[in-house]
Amino acid sequence: MMKKILLILIYFTTTVSIGQTVKVGAKHFNEGYILSEMLSLLLESNGYQVERKFNLGGTLVCYEALINNEIDVYPEYSGTISEAILKLKDKITFDELKKKLRETDLEISNEYGFNNTYAFAVKKEVANRLNLRSISDLKSHPEIKLGLSYEFLNREDGWKNLAKVYGLPQTPVGLEHGLAYKALEDDQIGLTDVYSTDGEIPKYDLVILEDDRNFFPKYFAVSFYKSNLDGKIKNITAVISGKISESEMQKMNEEVLYENKTFSEVARNFLIRENLLVNNTGELKSESMLSQILPKAVQHLKITLIALVLSIITAVPLGIFIYIYSSFSKPVLYIAGLLQTIPSIALLAFMIPLFGIGIFPAIVALFLYGLLPILRNTTIALFSVDPLLKEVARGIGLTQYQRLRYIEMPLAIPTILAGIRTSAVINIGTATLAAFIGAGGLGEFIVTGLALNNTKLILMGAVPAALLAVLTEIFFEVLERFIVPKHLLKRLS
Amino acid sequence: MIPVIFKSVSKYYNEKKILDDISLEIAENKITAIIGRSGSGKSTMLKIINGLVIPSGGDIKVFEKKIDYKNISELRLQIGYSVQGTALFPHMNIYDNITLLAKLNKWSDEKIKERCGILMSLVSLLEDFKIKYPFQLSGGEQQRAGICRAMMLNPKIFLLDEAFGALDPTTKAEIHKELLKIQSTEPRTIVMVTHDLHEAFRLADKIIVVEKGIIQQTGTKDEIKNSTNEFVKYFVKAQFE
Numbered sequence: 001m002m003k004k005i006l007l008i009l010i011y012f013t014t015t016v017s018i019g020q021t022v023k024v025g026a027k028h029f030n031e032g033y034i035l036s037e038m039l040s041l042l043l044e045s046n047g048y049q050v051e052r053k054f055n056l057g058g059t060l061v062c063y064e065a066l067i068n069n070e071i072d073v074y075p076e077y078s079g080t081i082s083e084a085i086l087k088l089k090d091k092i093t094f095d096e097l098k099k100k101l102r103e104t105d106l107e108i109s110n111e112y113g114f115n116n117t118y119a120f121a122v123k124k125e126v127a128n129r130l131n132l133r134s135i136s137d138l139k140s141h142p143e144i145k146l147g148l149s150y151e152f153l154n155r156e157d158g159w160k161n162l163a164k165v166y167g168l169p170q171t172p173v174g175l176e177h178g179l180a181y182k183a184l185e186d187d188q189i190g191l192t193d194v195y196s197t198d199g200e201i202p203k204y205d206l207v208i209l210e211d212d213r214n215f216f217p218k219y220f221a222v223s224f225y226k227s228n229l230d231g232k233i234k235n236i237t238a239v240i241s242g243k244i245s246e247s248e249m250q251k252m253n254e255e256v257l258y259e260n261k262t263f264s265e266v267a268r269n270f271l272i273r274e275n276l277l278v279n280n281t282g283e284l285k286s287e288s289m290l291s292q293i294l295p296k297a298v299q300h301l302k303i304t305l306i307a308l309v310l311s312i313i314t315a316v317p318l319g320i321f322i323y324i325y326s327s328f329s330k331p332v333l334y335i336a337g338l339l340q341t342i343p344s345i346a347l348l349a350f351m352i353p354l355f356g357i358g359i360f361p362a363i364v365a366l367f368l369y370g371l372l373p374i375l376r377n378t379t380i381a382l383f384s385v386d387p388l389l390k391e392v393a394r395g396i397g398l399t400q401y402q403r404l405r406y407i408e409m410p411l412a413i414p415t416i417l418a419g420i421r422t423s424a425v426i427n428i429g430t431a432t433l434a435a436f437i438g439a440g441g442l443g444e445f446i447v448t449g450l451a452l453n454n455t456k457l458i459l460m461g462a463v464p465a466a467l468l469a470v471l472t473e474i475f476f477e478v479l480e481r482f483i484v485p486k487h488l489l490k491r492l493s
Numbered sequence: 494m495i496p497v498i499f500k501s502v503s504k505y506y507n508e509k510k511i512l513d514d515i516s517l518e519i520a521e522n523k524i525t526a527i528i529g530r531s532g533s534g535k536s537t538m539l540k541i542i543n544g545l546v547i548p549s550g551g552d553i554k555v556f557e558k559k560i561d562y563k564n565i566s567e568l569r570l571q572i573g574y575s576v577q578g579t580a581l582f583p584h585m586n587i588y589d590n591i592t593l594l595a596k597l598n599k600w601s602d603e604k605i606k607e608r609c610g611i612l613m614s615l616v617s618l619l620e621d622f623k624i625k626y627p628f629q630l631s632g633g634e635q636q637r638a639g640i641c642r643a644m645m646l647n648p649k650i651f652l653l654d655e656a657f658g659a660l661d662p663t664t665k666a667e668i669h670k671e672l673l674k675i676q677s678t679e680p681r682t683i684v685m686v687t688h689d690l691h692e693a694f695r696l697a698d699k700i701i702v703v704e705k706g707i708i709q710q711t712g713t714k715d716e717i718k719n720s721t722n723e724f725v726k727y728f729v730k731a732q733f734e
Contacts (some may be wrong), residue, residue, distance in 0.1 A: 058622055118567055360642065387580060388576065388580050389583075390581060391545060392574065392576055393582075394545060394569075394579040395540075395543055395569060395574040395576075395652075396569060396570075396573075396574050396594060396642065397566045397567075397568075397569030397570040397572075397594065398566065398594075399566045402597055406582075406597075411582075411583070411584055412582045429717065485584055485626065487583070487626055487628050487629075488583060488584055
């Protein structure tokens with residue numbers, strides 16, 4: 001009898017843990033991906049389902065996602081938490097940070113082991129020629145061109161304060177971190193901010209300038225989660241604490257960058273080496289390029305299509321409304337035009353505090369983006385139907401509805417269709433950016449490729465996206481032929 | 494019954510006077526031509542009858558009732574309307590153009606077909622034109638289709654606004670004959686606006702000459718020909734010399 005109850009209990013508890021899904025986020029660069037993959041593999045080997053939300057962009061997007069329960073855990077750095085998230089002015093130790101977090105509903109694990117601090121890197125040859133050893137030495141070389149990542153330029157512990165502390169005279173330019181090494185190699189910039197565990201440091205023969213005024217806080221990698229996260233999950237992920245040294249991390253980064261290994265391969269190998277995987281049943285999947293692209297392309301089309309349909313069923317009736325009540329036309333078109341002027345990436349970022357991350361906010365953003373071309377074309381098309389035809393339609397006794405239904409709308413359709421076509425093509429392009437807020441799609445390759453400085457990945461996203469845009473154009477051309485009588489098409493062109 | 498009565502009707506656009514104190518009666522089942530120069534106000538008079546233009550002052554009665562502008566479509570279905578140019582709907586073929594109103598008013602297919610056939614043969618339009626689009630027709634053919642559309646519901650009044658203005662003289666003469674043929678088959682009240690005195694003389698039982706928004710003279714062909722009114726004399730002379 002006891003045995004039976006025990007069996008049932010075991011059955012019950014295991015099914016519960018198997019059914020549970022953990023959402024793991026990742027910061028948007030190599031190391032972030034490797035560490036997040038480690039957490040995911042650990043959880044999976046313990047029977048959890050893992051939803052990998054790896055394309056979340058920088059610190060604040062990840063943090064927002066954590067706060068809004070879009071993700072349960074992601075690897076973060078102690079220095080980033082104290083300066084960029086808690087906005088603490090003073091430097092604090094790791095233990096003080098843990099204590100400080102206890103006042104909030106957030107929590108961090110013990111450090112993984114390495115300190116990935118910000119550092120300034122220059123080519124060894126340049127350092128020798130100019131006798132650069134420390135950051136202070138930059139003061140006497142105002143001609144050195146600094147190319148700094150956008151995040152570093154805007155952080156509390158970034159450029160502004162560093163320049164103040166060291167009294168540096170340079171004016172830096174901003175650039176994507178993934179592109180900085182190439183720029184260094186080609187001497188387009190003389191110095192960039194790096195992370196001390198970057199795999200590129202040995203590869204590009206760079207030296208790191210000593211932080212002689214001890215400006216940078218420590219950046220210990222930790223798991224970052226809400227304190228109410230299931231204790232079991234905390235324990236499972238805690239096994240990598242103290243296990244990863246700086247050189248090991250550098251090595252892993254280098255493997256991904258220059259040995260053509262995937263970050264999941266590298267993460268898995270490390271866990272196997274350290275004997276941390278409970279059961280190593282899952283085989284590493286190697287997928288063909290097409291089978292990788294196809295689901296993303298489908299996802300891409302899905303997001304675009306839903307947004308487009310929403311745009312159509314909103315903008316066409318709205319267009320008709322402001323055609324009938326034309327005093328509304330100016331303000332409505334003005335607002336729709338205003339939406340269009342917001343840069344797409346900014347509009348997407350704006351969605352995060354409102355709707356979190358994922359497909360929904362992406363669809364909302366694309367929907368708003370798609371409104372104007374359809375709305376404008378609908379109203380313009382209706383307004384510009386030959387006034388003689390409109391008068392005759394009235395004169396022979398058609399009601400307002402009949403005129404709209406049988407005369408004005410059919411004559412407006414080619415122009416409305418052109419608006420829908422514009423919206424569709426714009427949306428396919430803009431949807432690639434939706435990957436920045438975790439909506440998936442072909443943009444995921446592009447975002448990952450940018451983060452990993454991997455041209456092949458970028459092309460895996462960019463080429464199919466361009467292809468989709470072309471196919472959309474062709475689709476609408478065919479559709480036009482079906483819907484619009486030939487002689488009206490001729491009149492249009 | 495007097496189908497249309499104007500009583501001291503005037504029309505202003507902003508401060509500009511288009512019609513001034515117009516009073517007239519249109520005779521039932523006769524052809525009345527309103528004639529004058531461009532900008533004389535003749536088209537405005539026509540559009541007042543089917544409610545496209547609402548007068549600024551005076552009274553207008555159609556079918557001995559004041560126009561109810563809220564349900565204007567009902568009145569317009571009893572008034573045929575045909576204008577100059579290609580006012581056929583370009584996205585519909587000729588059959589759909591002619592029969593649109595009948596379909597919307599729930600006529601049976603059979604009745605629609607029959608009526609359309611009668612009208613097309615009255616204006617000498619070939620059967621195969623039904624499936625053609627307006628752009629495939631000549632100006633004269635389009636005008637004939639326009640007449641069929643206006644006549645479809647067998648309206649009691651038929652308004653023609655410079656309907657034949659763009660046609661060559663031969664085609665115009667043919668259509669005039671056809672119109673007179675229709676009028677003898679199914680007589681109705683026709684009001685036509687034209688600037689062509691020959692057309693008015695050929696078709697109209699009664700002619701109204703308008704200049705600067707004022708009726709200069711109303712009369713038969715002979716009365717207009719022998720008018721003593723200075724403007725009418727000038728107008729007749731200008732067209733016949």
